[in-house]
Amino acid sequence: MSARPVSAWSHLLRRPVSAAGLGVVVLLVVLAFLGRRLAPYGPNAVDVTVALQPPSAAHWFGTDDLGRDVLSRVVLAARVSLEVSLISVGIALVVGVVLGLVAGYFGGWADAVVMRLVDVVFAFPIMLLAIAIVAVLGPGVTTATVAIGVVYVPVFARVTRASALALREEPYVKAAVGIGAGPLRIIRTHVLPNVSAPVIVQTSLSLAFAILSEAALSFLGLGVQPPQPSWGRMLFDGKGFTDAWWMSVFPGLAIFVTVLAFNLVGDGLRDVLDPRQRSAIESRSGR
Template structure:
């Protein structure tokens, strides 16, 4: 059946890829709810001082170890400090460390993976053996070693976690680049004299980006968890800065008398890590070409 002569032709531009991605993500209920919750957490972190009923270290000895009530919805700790205020203010610390750590790992690890995957040969061997050396260290011990050299604090904690995750991003990027560098459009651009920089930035990296984006979401979850673990051990965020992991450590000795001291910061960690992981799963489905086609076609 042939098209009718003179039939109108649609001149509307194709939907931008990023807008189509957001639309597909919005149709994934789990990922959409997770993204909204994470957006709410980011807003809490930005406006934490405004939202917190009290300061993180306002002591009220007369109200120590009070159970959750109207005056203190999350209760108080052994010094009479409001748990809700400390959880709210700890959101900024945990997310700041998580985003900074993943930013460091993403920037350095992606650069290493691009070079190793694109050029191959001795560059690939040298860079990947260096990443293998970092992988040989247990993640927690490597972070502790960095903190032992640099000292404690949320900034050094972010640096330590970022160093731990550099090899992860390097390997993910390298594997993705290896599948892209021999594509027809890359070889065609190279044949017309395109520079390596143009090939990397215009062709290789954009098409290798989906696995890196998914890994970023998953790494943010583990970065928040790692910050809490290091702070719990006394090696991460230090007083007077509030931290979810530090609150767990402080409430450990009162777990039999005041369950709320560990419950609410623990739930904050749990929900944040869960949302990042669920968002990563949603991004994986949306950015995978086969899954993307099925979702765009209504699952048929």
């Protein structure tokens, strides 16, 4: 591991707010991998004799209308949210970075064609476009993941293009061109490593919005399908039971805390990976 990543992580961990957000993200990952061992009950263990019971020693988050343990479903839904967000953002990252590098480095007609396509996708509201894609392909986890990935491609393409446009004018890039280095080699060795900082920050922020988008699609019945637990679907199931507040509050809190945590990590990464931001922070702290 190079000195720069080590330094960036050390700066990130010194920020209490960012460190707290990172801790929540780590907890989410643990729940995703060990959820079935940690959950006190099965996600679909129906027991109508204890239906709609408030939080208690036996059921910390209460039970739903079918007597299922809300805590167990919240814990197990973390895996679904994490899988959907990681795969969808991964799709957007790969496609968006490739398009952004092509548009930013080569310019000309390549830039015009790529960015006009990106602008067409970007012109639609994100959720509306995601809903339209799922409506065409059919509801389900796979289609929701693809839809979220598609709608976030323009974000990564624009971020990458902006950085590539500036980098292609740098002296070391022009020197590489002068000695006969090919475009692919220049992009791989000089451009791509230097666009990684804004892309990493955007990835963290996009993970937060992907989780929110998955919850919204599941709430509308277009994402995760029952009986598989999902935070968004649990919100939908709880909206008809105003007296059983715990059915909506706890999955809602899970979404809120997770999205907030990813945003805090993204803000921290932006500060420590941007030299100007880091210099300002260090000057204010007296270093």
